[in-house]
Each structure stands twice: as C-alpha cells, then as structure tokens.
C-alpha cells in the first residue's frame with residue numbers, strides 16, 4: 001500500500017504529478033526519489049503546530065542531507081540540527097542560516113567546535129563536562145560567547161529499536177538528569193558560555209508520544225529547579241524522534257496535537273524541535289529494477305538492482321519497507337525474499353513477503369525511504385551510489401547524479 005505523496009493512478013505509481021517509471025527509465029536505477037511538496041508540507045505542519053509559542057524547527061540533517069532538500073527547507077525558514085562539521089558545511093552550501101543551527105552529538109572535535117563558533121551557529125547541545133570546557137576555551141580564544149544547552153538523559157524508555165533508542169541510563173548519550181543541576185552550576189561558572197537551554201532526545205521512530213511527554217515533563221521540572229536557582233533558562237529543545245508509518249497498519253502520531261499539547265504546558269519558554277525522519281521519511285522512495293527471479297526448494301527470490309549498500313535499514317534495524325510495483329500488472333502475488341546483488345546474506349529488503357508477482361525488467365519502489373536512506377549508503381562491493389531526484393509537482397530534476405566508476409577510486413593511489 002502506498003503512503004502519500006505516492007499513489008496509484010490508473011495502475012501506475014505516481015509521486016505528486018509525476019510517473020515514477022518515467023524517472024526510472026530516464027535516470028536508470030537504483031534511484032532515490034523525493035517529493036518537494038511533501039517535505040515542505042511536513043515541515044510546515046511542525047512550524048504551524050507551535051502557534052504563538054516562540055519556536056525554532058531545526059531539521060535533523062543526518063536524516064537526509066542532500067543540498068536541494070536542505071535548500072528547500074532553508075527557503076521555508078527552517079533551522080537545522082547538525083551532528084558534524086560536514087553537516088554544517090552542507091547547510092551553509094545550501095543557503096541555510098547559521099544563526100538557526102544547533103550542533104548536537106556526543107563527540108564534537110576541536111576543529112568542529114571552532115568551525116561552528118566562527119560560523120556563528122545558534123547553540124551547542126552538549127553531552128559531557130569536558131565538552132563544555134572545550135567549547136568555553138575555544139570561545140575564549142575566538143573572543144565570542146557560546147550559547148549551550150546540556151542534553152539531559154531522562155531515563156525514559158522510547159520503546160523503539162535498541163539501535164535508535166537513546167534515553168536510557170546505559171546509553172552513551174546525554175548527561176544523567178540527576179546530575180544536571182550540578183553540571184549547569186559548573187557551566188554557569190565558565191565565562192564564555194551562555195547556558196540558556198535544556199535539550200533532550202530519547203530516540204527515533206516513536207509512534208507513541210507518551211515517552212516524549214514523560215521526558216518533556218522531567219525536563220520541565222529540571223528547568224523549574226534551575227530557574228529557582230537563578231539560572232536564565234529560556235529554551236527547551238524537545239529533540240526529534242516522532243515516527244512515521246512503514247507498515248499499512250501503523251498510524252502516524254498527530255504532530256499538531258502533540259506539539260500543541262506541549263505548548264499548552266509551557267509559558268515563557270522558547271521551544272525547539274529537531275525532527276528528521278518525520279519530515280523526510282514518507283517523502284521519499286528508492287526505485288529499483290527487478291534483475292532476476294529464481295527459486296530454490298523452499299524459497300522464491302526476487303533479485304533487484306538495489307542492495308544493502310544503497311538502503312541499509314532492513315539489514316541494520318530489521319526495518320520494514322513496503323515494496324510497490326510501479327505498474328500494477330494483474331499478474332497476482334508471490335511470497336518472496338527481495339534481495340540485492342551484494343555478497344552478504346544480510347543483503348535483503350524483505351523476507352517471505354507477499355508482494356506483486358513482478359518479473360525481470362519490472363520496477364518496484366521501496367517506500368518510506370526518504371530518511372536514513374541515501375545518507376547511510378556506501379560503496380560496499382564497489383557499487384557506485386545511486387542518483388537522487390527531487391520531484392516538484394509535475395517537474396523533476398536530478399539533485400545528485402549517480403556515481404561513476406571514476407568516483408569509486410577518487411583519492412586512491414595504485
């Protein structure tokens with residue numbers, strides 16, 4: 001079953017007003033295809049949900065860092081949540097406003113902190129006392145003040161896949177909320193830091209908002225304590241993490257209601273949020289061509305030209321992606337494993353999946369691949385990474401060309 005903005009018209013899979021097969025034939029496969037209008041709408045839904053509450057919606061660049069995707073969000077006034085100097089470079093190249101950039105991540109290097117301070121980013125979400133000390137010393141040398149938040153770990157179980165759960169005591173992320181009062185006191189004593197915010201991010205792909213609300217309440221209580229001690233906390237960064245439906249039976253959380261209820265419980269605070277997946281996930285698909293069909297005594301295989309190097313989510317997170325034929329042929333269904341050409345048993349997109357009975361030469365779309373898709377692609381097996389296409393209404397363009405064989409050896413010596 002397709003999710004919007006993907007839909008069948010007369011047995012042909014469209015994204016917005018564009019026939020996906022026209023793109024696949026023109027660019028060859030595999031190819032990532034994103035809908036500009038879906039990305040804009042999903043960003044605006046967040047922006048509007050805050051109503052009159054002062055806020056900043058910072059798109060989590062790691063979910064999809066294509067320059068054209070960043071540019072269209074920047075044009076809509078989005079801020080950006082980055083986790084590396086490389087992501088900051090991308091945001092600047094795409095015309096993003098550095099004063100709307102927040103730098104997250106547990107292992108920022110000296111060079112990255114310097115780059116971010118020189119660029120004039122909005123703030124850092126800090127994850128250790130040594131990081132606070134490093135930022136203070138670099139800010140001192142550059143003669144600037146650095147706005148910082150401490151990312152607190154509230155011990156809330158996000159009830160999501162263990163690899164994308166981040167808010168428990170034994171995770172590497174954040175500072176234990178029980179130690180936060182002391183850490184803020186020490187941060188306030190560092191002369192080049194402005195600790196005016198608290199941040200929290202407990203995990204990704206949350207379909208239930210209850211853990212987010214629980215974390216939010218713990219952070220509000222911390223902010224009340226810090227303010228009572230005279231600290232000028234003005235901002236609460238909610239992190240990202242809202243989930244998207246990968247399976248037809250999954251329901252997407254209501255962003256408007258969720259954000260609205262959080263706004264209703266705060267006053268006098270600026271709220272920040274860092275959504276990634278929930279802005280771009282459903283807006284993209286990976287289109288691939290069927291190379292072969294083969295069967296063993298027990299299994300039917302559909303071999304496609306995309307592989308785990310192009311989309312690693314099934315192999316890494318046991319993730320489910322709907323597999324949709326670009327043309328509904330009426331040839332019935334088959335129960336098959338959908339696999340790629342890479343020499344790993346983990347190279348599969350689906351196992352024992354009832355799906356359209358596609359034949360060699362047919363195209364299929366792996367749905368909901370706009371987030372954590374291309375950004376996690378590699379050249380494993382010396383496979384050039386796929387092209388990326390941005391559709392805007394009935395028009396579309398290549399926003400990253402397919403890598404060539406020469407790209408594969410760039411920088412190497414024989």
Ligand SMILES: *Cc1c(COP(=O)(O)O)cnc(C)c1O
Pocket residue numbers: 060062063081104105201203204205239240241242274275276277278371
């Ligand atoms: C990954 C990440 C996000 C985005 O998470 P989504 O689940 O894609 O919304 C936001 N903030 C931080 C700190 C992150 O690490």
